[in-house]
Amino acid sequence: MKPYNVLLIEDSPADAGLIREMLSEVGDPTFELDHADRLAKGLERLSAGGIDVVLLDLSLPDSEGLTTLFRVRDQAPRVPIVVLTGLRDVSRAAKAAEEGAQDYLIKGKVDSSTLGRSIRYAIQRTRAENAEWNSPMFRLAHQQFLKAAQIIDLDDNIRERLLFPQRTLVVTFPFRRDEYAEVETVFGYRVQHVLSMGPTKGGVRYHQDVTLGEVSALAMWMTWKCALMHLPFGGAKGGVRIDPTGLSRRELQRLTRRYTSEISGMIGPDRDIPAPDLGTNEQVMAWMMDTFSQQVGHPVPAVVTGKPVVLGGSLGRKEATGRGLVYLIQESASQVGIDLDKSTAVIQGFGNVGSNTARFLEALGVKIIAVSDVATAIQNPAGLAVSSLLEHVERHKTLQGFTGGEAMTNAEMLELPCDILVPAALQNQITAENAPRLNCRLLAEGANGPTTLAADEILNRRGIFVLPDILGNAGGVTVSYFEWVQDTQNYTWSLDDINSRLHKIMTDAYRRTMVRAKRDSLDMRTAALVEGILRVSEAKLARGLFP
Numbered sequence: 001m002k003p004y005n006v007l008l009i010e011d012s013p014a015d016a017g018l019i020r021e022m023l024s025e026v027g028d029p030t031f032e033l034d035h036a037d038r039l040a041k042g043l044e045r046l047s048a049g050g051i052d053v054v055l056l057d058l059s060l061p062d063s064e065g066l067t068t069l070f071r072v073r074d075q076a077p078r079v080p081i082v083v084l085t086g087l088r089d090v091s092r093a094a095k096a097a098e099e100g101a102q103d104y105l106i107k108g109k110v111d112s113s114t115l116g117r118s119i120r121y122a123i124q125r126t127r128a129e130n131a132e133w134n135s136p137m138f139r140l141a142h143q144q145f146l147k148a149a150q151i152i153d154l155d156d157n158i159r160e161r162l163l164f165p166q167r168t169l170v171v172t173f174p175f176r177r178d179e180y181a182e183v184e185t186v187f188g189y190r191v192q193h194v195l196s197m198g199p200t201k202g203g204v205r206y207h208q209d210v211t212l213g214e215v216s217a218l219a220m221w222m223t224w225k226c227a228l229m230h231l232p233f234g235g236a237k238g239g240v241r242i243d244p245t246g247l248s249r250r251e252l253q254r255l256t257r258r259y260t261s262e263i264s265g266m267i268g269p270d271r272d273i274p275a276p277d278l279g280t281n282e283q284v285m286a287w288m289m290d291t292f293s294q295q296v297g298h299p300v301p302a303v304v305t306g307k308p309v310v311l312g313g314s315l316g317r318k319e320a321t322g323r324g325l326v327y328l329i330q331e332s333a334s335q336v337g338i339d340l341d342k343s344t345a346v347i348q349g350f351g352n353v354g355s356n357t358a359r360f361l362e363a364l365g366v367k368i369i370a371v372s373d374v375a376t377a378i379q380n381p382a383g384l385a386v387s388s389l390l391e392h393v394e395r396h397k398t399l400q401g402f403t404g405g406e407a408m409t410n411a412e413m414l415e416l417p418c419d420i421l422v423p424a425a426l427q428n429q430i431t432a433e434n435a436p437r438l439n440c441r442l443l444a445e446g447a448n449g450p451t452t453l454a455a456d457e458i459l460n461r462r463g464i465f466v467l468p469d470i471l472g473n474a475g476g477v478t479v480s481y482f483e484w485v486q487d488t489q490n491y492t493w494s495l496d497d498i499n500s501r502l503h504k505i506m507t508d509a510y511r512r513t514m515v516r517a518k519r520d521s522l523d524m525r526t527a528a529l530v531e532g533i534l535r536v537s538e539a540k541l542a543r544g545l546f547p
Ligand code: NAD
Pocket: 276, 277, 278, 279, 280, 321, 348, 349, 350, 351, 352, 353, 354, 372, 373, 374, 375, 410, 424, 425, 426, 427, 446, 447, 448, 473, 474, 476, 477
């Protein structure tokens, strides 16, 4: 887990030394400590950014009492403050808490465990207060939607209804790690954007930065995606704010079961059907299915998709997002004038979507010249063998240490000259800052929300063809739909059947988007959004108003 950056503003060298020692004893997450012995120095450090929490002594040589708190708060209003106080000044520290400090600790009574816990909770509470809706991703989803709504002159009332999700659930629950006695509080979410189209559908994401706004943006995109693909679902999404990469299997299982239990009233085969997303996989879906089934007292395979085949999962679901994306890369290659078996690709993210995309592209003769994950990026102009990359990741969990290429940063990799660039990791990767330097002809979005609106405009101007996320990565939800149909009918389909149906649904949606783009002179993203939004709007109007 990433260390937290702590700024200690404390003039007593003895107290500062003690705090440093205590922080060094705290386990996961760890802390990086910056120390300032004057308020002025502390404010200067804060203005440079990157601080997660301030530990503050209110009595300093250059500032005294609540004024100290106010000056820190004015400098960095979103950074949580934990006040350090002596026994005699407790009432003043309590006053500081009333005035916005997240917590106070009494010097002499604090140990490494209470200190670590107080810092962690202060950061968590502030994130919850500051950032739940205030997410760049939610803003991006809004901007994209409002732009498309404007173009189609969407009914005002429907526009207002679609801007926010219909149902949101925020849960907090206790979680115990294997090695630590203490229990921590974890935030989880489930958001259902539109309930007019059928049950809702969408993945569950485990990531340390997940917020309500991010999950809501993803739920909104699921609505447009399902509508664009003509699937009978509204959009939903779930998330848990935790870094899954540091969890043991037992921890992951405990976390998943408790999260499922907390959201179980909201999900079900006829209500809302979760699936894997960033940081979750088949095994997580198996535990979700089992937990839900235990609660209702009988097996309910259709409550989640993306399960192992042995539990009612569908053949072809695991690789469906990559396969679907590659079907559309094949469709658009002729449009862009790319000869696939002479072309090169760069892929950001080597998880489910990235690795499968790499596999299918390689099978078509595309040379994979660079791939990356959270730890590193690897390039080899002569081509990387996908099977060797997969073997390495299977053994080491990450691409770090792979010897068949040269290491570089993710940011550098995005700008490598190539024919096809596939972002398949996180949102917000292609921005106005790097878009002018992208060196690809086709941007095939496996990730959700990888490109900002400002970057889109630059890419359009530069003539880079974009396969937008809600179209490009829709293979996952399409085969999830097949899985749900098979589960509810207790009848399984062959892999050939699944792949040919997937191909038809993907290419039909591609053609509809292309026709719309050409007819209304729109870029591919706006055309795909318009197709999805129009269908949802039509359904909403047909259902009318209750009561
Ligand atoms: P995953 O957890 O299987 O893999 C994610 C990959 O991204 C990993 O290799 C990870 O190391 C890498 N990564 C994480 N942070 C990174 C960073 N900062 N820089 C570079 N790489 C980073 O997740 P996934 O299921 O492959 O999902 C990837 C993206 O695709 C997400 O945006 C997700 O919403 C989207 N998506 C997934 C599916 C699906 O079926 N799994 C369907 C549609 C869209």
